[in-house]
Structures are given as structure tokens and as C-alpha cells.
Amino acid sequence: MKRYSAFAVAREALRYHMGWERAWTSPAPKRHYDVIIVGAGGHGLATAYYLGKNYGITNVAILEKGWLGGGNTGRNTTIIRSNYLQDPSAAIYEKARSLYEDMSQDLNYNVMFSPRGVIMLAQTEHEVRGYKRTAHANALQGVPTEWIDPKRVKELVPIINLEGPRYPVLGGLWQERGGTARHDAVAWGYARACSAMGMDIIQQCEVTGVRSENGRVVGVNTTKGSIDCDKLGMVVAGNCSHLSDMAGFRLPVESVALQALVSEPIKPCMDVVVMANTVHGYMSQSDKGEMVIGGGTDAFNNYTQRGSFHHIEETVRALNETFPMVSRLKMLRQWGGIVDVTGDRSPLISKTPVNNIFVNAGWGTGGFKAIPGSGWAMAELMATGHSPLAEEFSMNRFKEGKFIDESVAAGVAH
Amino acid sequence: MLMLHCPFCDEYVEETELQAGGEAHLKRFGPGSSDDEFHDYLFTRENPKGVHFELWRHINGCGKWFIAARCTVTLEVFGTYPANCTEPPQWIKDKISEKRPGWTWREFAG
Numbered sequence: 257m258k259r260y261s262a263f264a265v266a267r268e269a270l271r272y273h274m275g276w277e278r279a280w281t282s283p284a285p286k287r288h289y290d291v292i293i294v295g296a297g298g299h300g301l302a303t304a305y306y307l308g309k310n311y312g313i314t315n316v317a318i319l320e321k322g323w324l325g326g327g328n329t330g331r332n333t334t335i336i337r338s339n340y341l342q343d344p345s346a347a348i349y350e351k352a353r354s355l356y357e358d359m360s361q362d363l364n365y366n367v368m369f370s371p372r373g374v375i376m377l378a379q380t381e382h383e384v385r386g387y388k389r390t391a392h393a394n395a396l397q398g399v400p401t402e403w404i405d406p407k408r409v410k411e412l413v414p415i416i417n418l419e420g421p422r423y424p425v426l427g428g429l430w431q432e433r434g435g436t437a438r439h440d441a442v443a444w445g446y447a448r449a450c451s452a453m454g455m456d457i458i459q460q461c462e463v464t465g466v467r468s469e470n471g472r473v474v475g476v477n478t479t480k481g482s483i484d485c486d487k488l489g490m491v492v493a494g495n496c497s498h499l500s501d502m503a504g505f506r507l508p509v510e511s512v513a514l515q516a517l518v519s520e521p522i523k524p525c526m527d528v529v530v531m532a533n534t535v536h537g538y539m540s541q542s543d544k545g546e547m548v549i550g551g552g553t554d555a556f557n558n559y560t561q562r563g564s565f566h567h568i569e570e571t572v573r574a575l576n577e578t579f580p581m582v583s584r585l586k587m588l589r590q591w592g593g594i595v596d597v598t599g600d601r602s603p604l605i606s607k608t609p610v611n612n613i614f615v616n617a618g619w620g621t622g623g624f625k626a627i628p629g630s631g632w633a634m635a636e637l638m639a640t641g642h643s644p645l646a647e648e649f650s651m652n653r654f655k656e657g658k659f660i661d662e663s664v665a666a667g668v669a670h
Numbered sequence: 671m672l673m674l675h676c677p678f679c680d681e682y683v684e685e686t687e688l689q690a691g692g693e694a695h696l697k698r699f700g701p702g703s704s705d706d707e708f709h710d711y712l713f714t715r716e717n718p719k720g721v722h723f724e725l726w727r728h729i730n731g732c733g734k735w736f737i738a739a740r741c742t743v744t745l746e747v748f749g750t751y752p753a754n755c756t757e758p759p760q761w762i763k764d765k766i767s768e769k770r771p772g773w774t775w776r777e778f779a780g
Contacts, residue, residue, distance in 0.1 A: 497717035508713040510692075511742075555690035556672070557742045559719050564671050566686050599713050654713040655705060 257452035259364050279444060280324075280451035285458050285483050289317040291638065292476060292485040294463050294499060296320035297329040298439070298624065299616055300491035301446035301457075302631020303638070305363075308453040310632070311639035316455040317485075318447075319478060321462035325443030328493050331561075331593035332624040333516050333538065333550040335529050337374040337434035339401045341390045342660045344648035345602060346397040351645060352629025356437055359628060365445030367437045368543070372528050374434030375409060377578070379423035379534040387429035401431045412528050420577045423535055436529060436540055442627055466503040472611040473503070487612045487638055494559065494594025496617035505609040508654055509596040509618050514553045515563035517571075517590040521545030525581070535574030539582075547585060549575065553595065553621060563592040595620050600653075602660035605633050605646035614638050615651065675750050676728045677736050683728060691725030694737040695757065695778045719743055721766055721773045725753060739766060 258264065258277055268275050291307060293300045296318045307313040320326075336356055338349035355362075356369045378384045387403060394401040406418050409428050418425045447457055458480065465477035466488070475484035490499050494511040521544050531538035538550045551571040554563050568590060576583045598604060598618040603626070605616050616634045619626060629645065636643035648660055672685040692715070699711040716722065722742050727735050735753035739762050740746070748769065749762040757778035766773050 498719045506714050510715050510717050559743045655709045
């Protein structure tokens with residue numbers, strides 16, 4: 257793999273850009289791999305990358321039924337933050353956020369991490385108390401966040417309307433080192449790095465069956481033939497139940513549609529990420545100038561990658577009150593992704609009832625921010641059988657009553 | 671937007687009039703049941719890619735519960751029936767068989 261650098265740009269400029277190589281190879285699958293990861297989204301590719309980088313395991317295939325990063329990795333609103341209430345969540349999300357800080361250097365691929373800061377608005381007394389509590393918890397967890405008053409919110413976000421008649425802004429939880437990144441670049445950067453380590457990324461290869469013998473996985477059947485493996489990692493978000501059914505066990509998740517939309521591009525008007533959880537909308541401005549807006553999930557199981565329109569209506573109505581200028585914007589695109597939601601809104605990074613099958617799922621509405629941390633923990637779990645970061649996220653936590661209850665902590669999307 | 675037929679009001683109503691109630695035909699486990707049964711009853715849910723049965727409540731209408739047979743891949747609705755049924759009526763099963771030959775779901779219970 258040739259490194260990307262200013263020198264490389266200059267070199268290619270002198271020869272009509274004919275020397276760039278493909279960022280990753282697309283080989284035919286081999287007969288056997290040490291590890292197969294199903295799902296070439298951010299989490300799957302990150303898992304493969306840290307298996308190679310941290311543990312030297314490079315005989316790895318990453319199977320993808322569609323195209324690389326074409327699922328939720330390419331559909332989210334790219335927000336990165338780690339201001340969670342519960343200790344296990346704060347640990348893994350902060351690990352992820354800190355890995356984002358130097359990811360571009362690590363991968364030699366510009367993921368455009370922009371630590372522009374994230375505000376979560378408090379618009380009810382209940383939220384004020386909740387976020388102050390989170391700020392205190394974050395102080396203990398070593399995650400720098402602070403409670404800010406409405407005046408400071410207005411300084412950070414001049415376009416905000418503090419005096420909303422229904423939901424006035426009473427303050428906010430501010431994480432200065434939160435922000436956004438280019439979501440596709442995260443998948444592409446990991447894919448390029450994995451390919452450079454000799455891993456096989458096999459796209460348009462759908463898993464149609466999981467073969468196990470004596471409670472151990474031995475391989476998978478795919479649309480490109482049967483492939484053997486010693487260990488299998490399932491990292492397929494909304495389709496994880498479908499895959500676990502093939503392996504013969506059930507997961508405590510349900511798949512629902514989550515929506516987002518973007519406006520027409522406008523001049524820079526907001527250089528932080530704002531989340532308003534009471535009114536259920538969050539917004540940031542992309543480098544192209546589009547306002548990127550996240551909506552809510554449907555309440556029913558769904559695999560259609562589109563959501564109900566009334567959620568868009570609710571989100572935009574709420575944003576109109578908090579950001580009056582939004583009412584003059586045209587919306588360009590709306591789309592949906594299928595997210596896998598667990599009972600306590602926290603993910604699963606876990607061993608499974610089948611030996612040597614590991615699952616990484618249940619990220620629900622907030623998976624993008626976790627990609628590097630999730631891959632780091634999943635790789636550790638798959639390589640060594642134990643990961644301190646992943647320990648609390650076992651799928652057995654429901655049976656033991658050890659919930660990581662971010663649904664109560666966050667209220668809504670997180 | 672999803673539209674479902676309320677079997678009590680005999681009207682097609684929009685999703686905004688309804689409240690989703692999750693998986694239908696759950697068998698309840700309580701005191702005396704095993705840990706596994708109780709865990710599955712509380713936390714494990716069917717999450718099929720295809721035919722699904724789920725509870726809905728006509729909350730901004732008659733307020734009654736009914737069950738919808740629906741495809742989670744196409745959002746096609748096969749039919750709705752009152753929630754006090756232990757399994758779907760035959761006409762719904764026939765309609766699903768016609769449109770999704772070979773469909774399966776878990777055992778209907780309670």
C-alpha cells in the first residue's frame with residue numbers, strides 16, 4: 257500500500273493522477289480463514305483492523321452482502337461524543353472518541369474528525385437535573401464535560417432561540433472534544449488498512465447459513481460458496497437476529513427504522529453539534545453546508561430502511577421552534593437505516609451460546625460514535641476471550657439483571 | 671405512513687392514531703417459572719425478517735387492543751384481528767400462506 261501524503265499528491269499531480277492504487281483489493285474468498293467477520297460496516301472493519309493491529313491476526317475475511325459501509329455506517333448523522341451516564345458506556349464511548357482523535361494519522365486516511373463540540377440542550381427541569389448529574393458522573397469517569405448556562409449556549413450557537421414558548425433552553429451539557437467525522441471515510445480508511453494487512457474484504461457476498469459442529473462454528477455458507485473459519489464475528493446491526501437465527505440462538509434485540517434528513521447547503525451558521533432530546537431532534541452542519549438532522553425511530557419492527565413520515569414532521573416542527581431559521585430551509589434528502597435496539601438501549605459485545613461465535617450488535621441509534629472503541633473491544637474479546645471494555649456488555653446481562661440502562665439516562669436517541 | 675384496520679371501529683386509521691405494543695401472542699411467565707423462561711418472556715423477542723404478529727392499540731380512537739399480521743420487509747399488512755385471540759384467525763393464516771408460501775413464526779401461545 258502506498259502511503260497518502262502531500263508528497264504523493266504532488267507526485268501524482270505531475271503524472272495526471274495515473275499512479276493511485278485501489279484503496280483495497282476485492283479478492284475471491286479463500287477456502288479457510290482464522291477469523292470471519294460478517295458485516296463490512298464501521299464496526300466490522302474496525303474489529304478486523306484491531307485484530308490485525310493489536311493481535312497480529314491477519315488471516316481474516318470480512319464478508320459484506322451489499323457494499324462496504326452501505327448500511328448504517330453510511331446513514332448516520334456522524335455525531336461523536338462520550339457523555340454517557342453509566343460507567344461501562346462512558347468507558348467504551350470515551351475509548352472510541354479518543355481513538356477518533358488520531359484515527360486519520362493511525363490509518364493514513366483523512367476521516368475528517370472535527371472535534372467541534374457537542375451540546376445536549378436541557379429544555380425541562382428534569383433534563384437540567386439529569387444533565388448536571390451526568391456532568392458529575394463524567395467528572396468521575398474522566399470524561400471532560402461541563403454544565404453550561406443559557407448565555408453560554410447562545411454564545412456557542414447564535415442561531416438558537418432560547419425563549420421557545422414550549423421548551424425554553426435552560427442550559428446544556430457541553431462536551432468540547434465531541435464532534436463529527438466523515439462517516440464513509442471511517443469505513444474506507446479501515447478497509448484500506450485491513451486490505452494492506454492482507455485481509456480479504458469480500459463484498460456482495462451474503463451469508464446464507466452458519467455451519468456448526470458439536471456446538472462449535474466451523475464455517476459459513478455464502479452466495480460465493482462455503483468458507484471455513486475458526487472464529488466467527490457477527491457485526492451486522494439490524495440484521496443480527498436474522499444471522500443469529502442461522503446460528504441457532506436468539507438475541508435480545510428488535511430491529512426498527514431510524515431516520516435522518518439533510519437540508520440544502522447554506523453558508524456556515526452553526527459550528528457545533530446540538531442535540532435536543534426533549535423535542536427529539538439533533539442537528540449539525542456538514543462541511544458541504546447541509547444541515548444534517550437526525551430524527552426518531554419507528555415504534556414497530558421494520559427492515560425497509562425507510563421510516564414513517566410523521567417522525568420527520570415531529571423532528572422538523574421541534575427544530576423550527578429551537579432554530580427559527582430552519583423554517584426557511586428546503587430539505588434535500590431523507591433516508592432510513594435499520595437499527596437493532598436492546599431492552600436497555602446498550603450494545604452487545606459478547607460471546608454467544610455457540611462456541612467461537614462472537615456478536616457485536618445492539619448499538620441502536622448511536623453506533624457511529626462507538627466504531628473504534630467497539631472494534632477495539634470486539635477484537636480483544638475475539639483474540640483473547642476476555643475484554644475489560646466489553647465485559648459489562650455481555651448478552652447475559654439481562655438474565656443477571658445487570659442492565660446498563662442508558663434508555664433511562666438518555667431518554668431518547670443517543 | 672403505516673395504515674391499519676381497526677377491527678373494532680371498522681376503519682383504516684393512520685399510524686399517528688395508534689400505539690405500537692410489541693410482539694403479540696406472548697405467553698406470560700411469572701412466579702414458579704424457570705430463570706430462562708422468565709428471561710425470554712421479558713427480554714427475548716421475535717425479530718423476523720418477514721411475517722410478524724404484533725400488538726397495536728387504537729389509542730386516539732376506541733382505545734382497544736388488536737393484533738396486526740404484517741411483513742417487516744415490505745410493510746404489507748395481511749390483516750388485523752382482536753387482541754383476545756390466542757392465535758390468528760384462519761382467514762389471516764390463509765392470506766399469509768397465499769402471499770408468503772412456507773412462512774413460519776414461533777408457536778402461538780396465549
